[in-house]
Amino acid sequence: MALVPLKRRRRASSPPAGPPGPGRFPAVVLCLVEKRMGASRRAFLTQLARAKGFRVDRAYSAAVTHVVSEQNSGAEVAQWLEQQREECGAEGNPALLDISWFTESMGAGRPVEIESRHRLRVTTLAPHRWQMAPYACQRRTPLLHSNQPLTEALETLAEEAGFSGSEGRSLAFTRAASVLKALPGRLSTLEELGPLPGIGEHSRRVIQDVLEDGVCAEVERVKLSERYQTMKLFTKIFGVGVRTASRWYQEGLRTLVDLQERGTKLTRQQQAGLRHYDDLNTPVERGEAESISRAVQGAVQRCLPGTSVTLAGGFRRGKPHGHDVDLLLTHPEAGREAGLLSRVVSWLDSQDLILYQHSQENSYALQEGPEPPGGRDVMDRFERCFSIFRLEVQGGPGAARGWKAVRVDLVVAPISQFPFALLGWTGSRHFERELRRFASHERKMVLNSHALYDSRRNLFLPAVSEEEIFQHLGLEYVPPAQRNT
Template identity: 50%
Template sequence: MVPLKRRKVVSSISTEDINRFPNVVIFLLVRKMGESRRAFLSQLGRKKGFQVEDSFSDLVTHVVSENNTGEEVRMWLRSQQKDKALTAQLLDMSWYTESMRAGCPVQILDRHKLQDEESVKEESVVEFSVPTYACQRRTTSDDHNSKLTDALTLLAENAELNNEDGRAVAFRRAAAVLKALPETVTSMTQLRRLPCLGEHSQRVIKDIIEDGVSGEVESTRHSERFKALKCLTGIFGVGAKTADRWFREGIQTLEHLVVSEHELNRAQQAGLEHYDDLNQPVTKAEALKIGDIVKRALLNVLPGCEMTLTGGFRRGKMTGHDVDFLITHPDEGKEVGLMPKVVSWLTAQGVLLYEKTTRSSFLVSENGPAQPPSNMDRFERCFSIFKLEKEKMDSVNAYPQTRYSGQITASNSHLVEANEMPNTHLPANKWRAVRVDLVVSPISQFPFALLGWTGSKLFERELRRWAGHVKSMSLSSHALYDNTQCKYLRATSEEEIFAHLGLEFIAPSDRNA
């Protein structure tokens, strides 16, 4: 008698060995699909009982491809000398995915059949078209394709956490293109003429359009590594490399970090202590209230300064993760050494929970900046955490308008003095911690600094890419250099900078790429 355990092994049959549909033989075309995706889909089909062949033959009844027209598939088959008496159905991936969900071959409809280029053009679906560079197009805060852009942004964040900057930029450019569209995407056909949509991004978009969700995105979102690195980089002063090192040491949560007794620097200590506050959105009202505090500091230290709220708030957003202020003085040179004095005054008022001040390292000659522009600016600045009173968040009007906004002079100083300083001795539940960046720029560089610190990050990256690739210029937050003429181009406003670059001026509210 055969033992029970042995009988089980003999009688077990792999589901991949069962061909439930003998009249259906499928070949997945690797062109535009990629080997890894093809292998995954082939394995999925075999588990469902389909016969999926790794190579094309006369036995194949269904040729399935992705992002190809019927003519492109036939040309590929001809190049392989495999189009003799072709009788197989040429089908889009949608037929395959619907069959996988149904667990059996679904009826072949017209929408499943590959179309030739001419017939595709005759479809009623409107194709979108946008310029290649984000700095050429207007992008408001409205997003008609948030489901797609959120998915691509998550993959970009994951790439950044893994120090894959190239992949991160590719995903962010694809998301920026979709965000600029005036309507919701309903078909991949609409995207055929759009720039910056690589094969990887297209696969993600296609999955969401057809299935409502991307398996890759969901897998990333719920992965232990992604969740841990997001948590750890949420600590002020912790970057991707530090978070990755901690993760490899077994640290995945704040609790793990505390018990590990890692030695933290000052920024990280403050970030851990105020973690919850710093990971809560900052409102526009809170940003303006902080602005009043900074204006009071400037009035006491150097009257006549000009200050502008930059970043997402200048682009029209109502919330942000931090608050950025750009400061200058109409008299060139008077701003030198300003930041330490402002920080000293704020510290005496008990407003600062943390601060790190850096001196300006940008040299200026008679003809312009004495060193080449770079993507990293070298202004005098202070990265800080403010202690902001929670109660009585009064509605604060916009700054009094001057040349750039918010000049503090003797004539309007009463506006600042009317706002009393916050009570810094309040109980912990009466105040919150807020990240604040203060940047000081010479008036001659102010338009470039204003442009650079307004963002968005991708919009600025695309501006620099346009300047270099199209105009043979170098743009930074300090200056614009013409590499052809070998000279710096002066500007007294953002409009002049756009004009130098040969671009139509785009208002801050339309730079939300």
């Protein structure tokens, strides 16, 4: 199937932000859960109920008496309710009801009596024990959390496992850390975890050690090991991955000076990474990222007016600093973006803003089949430029010479694929991994940064926004600031 421009579909209008009035039944205030119901159906049911005299509030508040859900378990709705209470600061104890109560009430033209068959069953948990959805993409994970020492210990072991080539072990520690990041409060005892998903016995031992002693001996041994320190040093070089770093370690190399003195053969990218090592390993501040974004925007408008430049990555998730800058470029007219990147990079280079660049062409084509090409790839196949930007600075690192080197990725996405690109390039990496795992295991779909493919219907599902992608997957939309898994 050829890739053709997708018409922007008119989305169902959302119900007004506030209720129209108390309605005919002032003792009943409804709130419909959008998850799995979808925005369009929720809007339709809201209009239907209001037409029959019911008050339906768009957002949860203490006034809500009936929460109505469709195709969600009692545990899922209870978790949704807790999230709403945290966000709005309102308590209340509404009835958690299946859609059957709503349907019968609409048929009767009044609120029918709540029977046991209408109520969603919620298993009561032991005191101090939290509930947690099994996939990170089903949870809201803020940038700041209360369990930093615990997650740092687990992420150190995840990194070490990755250096050793044990991807399964690395993923296990990463999943455990992501659960702790999503906890609503500080973990005090191991018992509080209960049977939360994603936390294995090894992770529990690490958590217990940190809770009891403040540190984990295993983690401290890893941090002090020569191999771990050397692997961290080498993998921080732009263009050096785990395999290359491991080979250098096996060859007896231990420092950056060793690489130079022993005449180690480096790619052009690695040479640039070594030359600007200190700058590239100095955090990029948000203001610096925005300055680079403005510079690229200026170049883009010179080359193709109307093109948008979006700051993605950790900065879109609310991080105050990061290790590089990811910028997505797209044009509202399909096909106009072709050839744009080379013109933009050439202009930036002519302004002495580029210290290094390597571009690659778009190698993606939407085709019929059981899954999109590269559907399980971590990276995508967009046209992109890996570059090192020359950023003028007045203070901090590089102030003496007046500039610092910053890693910048420029990615060009066709407008029809832009929502998928934005979702994929926002991260976090674990959130994206879990989102694709959920799509595959729970929905029999394949998601990548180009498309969403429904294997059961043999159909590509178009989307004009991130929200619509989540809707296709039957997931509650998670805003970027809550994807810091």
